[in-house]
Amino acid sequence: MASARSSRSVFARPGLVIGLGLLALQFIAIVFAPWIAPFPPTEANPLDSLQPPNAVHWLGTDEIGMDIFSRIVFATRVNLLIGFAAVALSLGVGVPVGLLVGYYRGLPSALVMRFFDFIQSFPVFVLGMALVAVLGQEIWSVVIVLCMLFVPMFARIVRAEVLSLRERPFIAAARCSGAGDFAIMFRHILPNAMTPVIVQVSVSIGMAILLTAGLSFIGAGVRLPSPEWGLMVSSGAQQMILGIWWIALFPGLAIVLSVLSFALLSDEAKRYVDTGRGGRAR
């Protein structure tokens, strides 16, 4: 009975359904790419170049005759890998840093925050371009760039929560009940500080996908012939003016749908939190 009720509430939320559906599609593409894609993702066939969508090449072919559909499917692996890896790494670093910096006031904390200020005062995109140029056009360079962006973000979110939580009476009450610094940080503050982080995680994955695609689009991200959505749009950009729309459009749509799915899920997470199911400290 409980499951019947919960499933009904799931379907009462179109955002959740669409978000989860799109996410499932992406996971299917990641796991089963070789079986779904009719062509190898990097196989160029110059004789078949610039074909509009047809029965053989469902979404057409690009300038050097690679099958766009196959490349989009395989690119899911690259794009989501980068997104997930960057966000996971950033969480692993940013959350503890934010917790410490928020809990312990003093010079080290102030220095860390100044450092974050500097990183964040650079234009995101330019910082990314410069770093990828310096580190080399590898997937991991892109991940590091995204981490530079997300670590300060997560650390700030956690710190802001910690700063307000540490002044709450329930922390003083815990101290009276004998809790030490460690217990206060990890048992009292951290669980209460995670809510906004969880909401931000999903948004960040979407942001990561957009940024990765953007970096690749201007040639500062993943290198050809790796299948990557931004790179594929880039290779179709010049053709667009000539009316050859399919090369750029379909990978572009893949980006939109992927980012949308994470945005929808984040919104649902936020709604879940806001309705007070978790009993927030606010």
Add this chain to the structure above:
Amino acid sequence: MNAPVADPAAAPTGPSGEGAIVVLDKLSVGFGDRTVLNGIDLALRPREIFGIVGETGAGKSVLARAIIGLLPPGGDVTGGAVRYRGRPLDAFSPAEAGSYRGGKVALIGTNAKALLDPVARVGDQIARVVRAHTPMDARAARTRAIDLMREVGIVEPERRARAYPHELSGGMAQRIVIAMALAGNPEVLLADDATLGLDATVQAQVLESLVERSRDRGLSVLLITHDLGIVRHYCDRVAVIRDGRLVEEGPVGDFMAAPATGYSRDLLDAARARPALQAPLAAGDRPPLVDVRDLTMHFAVPGSVLPIKAVDGISFAIAPGETLALVGESGSGKTTAGQCLMRLIDNTDGRIFFDGRDVTDLKDRAFRPLRRHMQMVFQEPYVALNPRWRVADLLAEPLALVEPMTAAERARRVAELLALVHLDPRLADVRPHALTAGEQKRVGIARALATRPRFIVFDEPTTALDIRVRAQIIDLIRGLQSSMNLSALFITHDLNSVRSLAHRVAVMHLGKIVEQGDTEAIFERAEHPYTRKLLAAELPVDAEPAAAAP
């Protein structure tokens, strides 16, 4: 007697309320399936001050919102009507409704600082309301605003008019809100817990000027409150509301002398002070358990050389089994003193002795073993409990200070604690947000009792609670005092509860203790002028006490 009770015969109204300005005719209001007001019949006559009393959730505020025609989102009038001079509100056109609000009936809300626009000067805000009801140019409106500010007792209104709300004290902000209410020349004022959260002396001044202005202008006032003292001192008639229903209604004198219903009797009993405490078991010659000497706490102010002297050299001692009340208004430093005592903040100067031992400079780790003997009950019940923890875990946390326990022992102790504060054992698995304010307070008390401490700091244990819940908490603490031979520091601004809970009283003002003595002596023969002012501002429900003439 400075609040004359109107002669009921002076303002005759028939059963249907002719002659009345605002009439509630079997008014029912619902939020979805929930009925918040249920068939309320009321008539507000010209020039009367009508008190509405009820506990949290009784529907008092919704009543005020219904009269002004602005129910909160989701609320609907499900039956009956509000009539203004015979016309039902729902027959008003939008333009009429606009001039009705503020022009005929004005609302004075709770917590004035949250009502004022934080980025506009208060004079302009009053002028905005003036112009909404009377077309005039900006300069004339500003002059009018300054007149209104003077009328509600603001000194130097020209200068104050240029202030922003955050630059004003709570009492001053409340006066501004009253000026805004008067700006449209209304016939009726609705004061919805208008002085809630203000200090007693400020509350008395604000209410005094509100009532005086209303009498001068011949207004009718609906004074919504949970404080029977306010009703007793300022109202002509009173109505009691419970769960959205009218329980009883009548002239204040009759009501106070002999309430008609059991519920009203309960309320009145709950509001009265308890008989004085017995002297502590251990008499005076034993060494004090807590001894505070010249306690000083200064806070540095960013950008200023002068620190805030929150606590400025106070000394007091508490004997075993004794309760000392630390009384003062907001900003007097009483809560800071309690936090210093519990080593939650490090005092700037002075010594603190517990059981003969100097604990002033102990580091957190060294002090921790002592915490099992010294506990604290925090002011706001909800925010003092970790929202993600179950009640059982909250109660079990301090047990780690005592000795290692098995899970079963711990569970047994938690059950004992729940029983000790009269809570349902099933609440052990609940998180704080599912508890009522009274239950949260009890959990806070149980947590402090978990280690069987010898000394407890109670920080405002009776604040922001409904009359009956407050009485229950007072009775609970009285029971603990006699059964556990507890020493306590009782921090409060609620004089009524001091009578019921404390053996001795220390009065704090601006960081210093101005007067200290036995409870009875302080209440009967206060010497310091500040203490007398504090006592005079009290609005007891009983007629006898000295608080009569200011």
Add this chain to the structure above:
Amino acid sequence: MRTRDIWRRQPRLLRIVLIRLALIVPQMFGVTLVAFLLIRLLPGDPARLILGNFATDESIALYREKLGLDKDVWTQFAIYVGNILKGDFGTSPFTSRPILEDLADRAPATLELILYAVICTVGLGVTIAVVSVVKRGSPFDWGARIYGFAAGALPDFLVALLLVFVFFYLLGWAPAPFGRLDLMLNTPPQVTGFLTIDSLIAGDFEAFRSAAGRLILPVLTITIVNAGAVTKMAHSVFSEIWDSPIVGHMRACGVPEQQIVRAALRNSLPPIISVSSFILGFLLGAAVLVETIFSWGGLGQYAVQAVINSDYAALQGFVLVASAFILVVYSVADILYEVVDPRIRT
């Protein structure tokens, strides 16, 4: 004590500005340090990195001397700061021109683009937010919510390409995405560097029409993509105030609805200012993509070229100028924020 009194007696605005100016100096220093380290941290010889693979040994030796590469890092940093203070950002091996000149030539194009874009973005975003809060639950509100959502998922380069495809290729309404002005027209004499303004000053209406026409698609792209985020933010700020006791109280006082909207908007202004400045700073980097697609010839495109050519000196110069710009924008925003919010103590 005395100095504090003198300070207190100064007008609030002056105090706010002075504090901000004092803060800019150390921040600028930090930015310079990071730009310096960006190159220093690279493996390999900085001189060879900066001058590229085709540099002669002679020129490399000269450059090493100029940078003081034989000295310790802090001396090198001091030399670097000294050079920058003299306006010497180095020379680009690709354009063979001083980098500062390159940057100065291209800056107006980017500034013109992002300034118009920010105005449109914030204007549109705030308007949508206010209307949808005031008419809560209306179809407009729903549309706004869906837009706020979807816009965040749109890559700007895709939107730009689609706009070009539709308005240039299919409909033929828009000019080809090649630069800021029709190639057949003469550039009006430079006054502000903004072609839309310079052409009006010169009285050259044909140039104005062309410049304005070519701004439409790029500005539209940026607006479509970013106004969604502004809408979301402004919506949450504005609705919080709209639902607050402040607005309830104004209503109970009988203040007309339109004045209530104005007061609520005034209350939402501080966060809107911060977000606008954030977007302005963000666009300086993000406009890179749009500039590339529309061959805009601005700073962003210059930076992309620098990356592609491994022109590190140019990249370093761009990072420095961009960060300085963002610093100034944020400082101005902070000043405005404090001016419009009387609660902030100074």
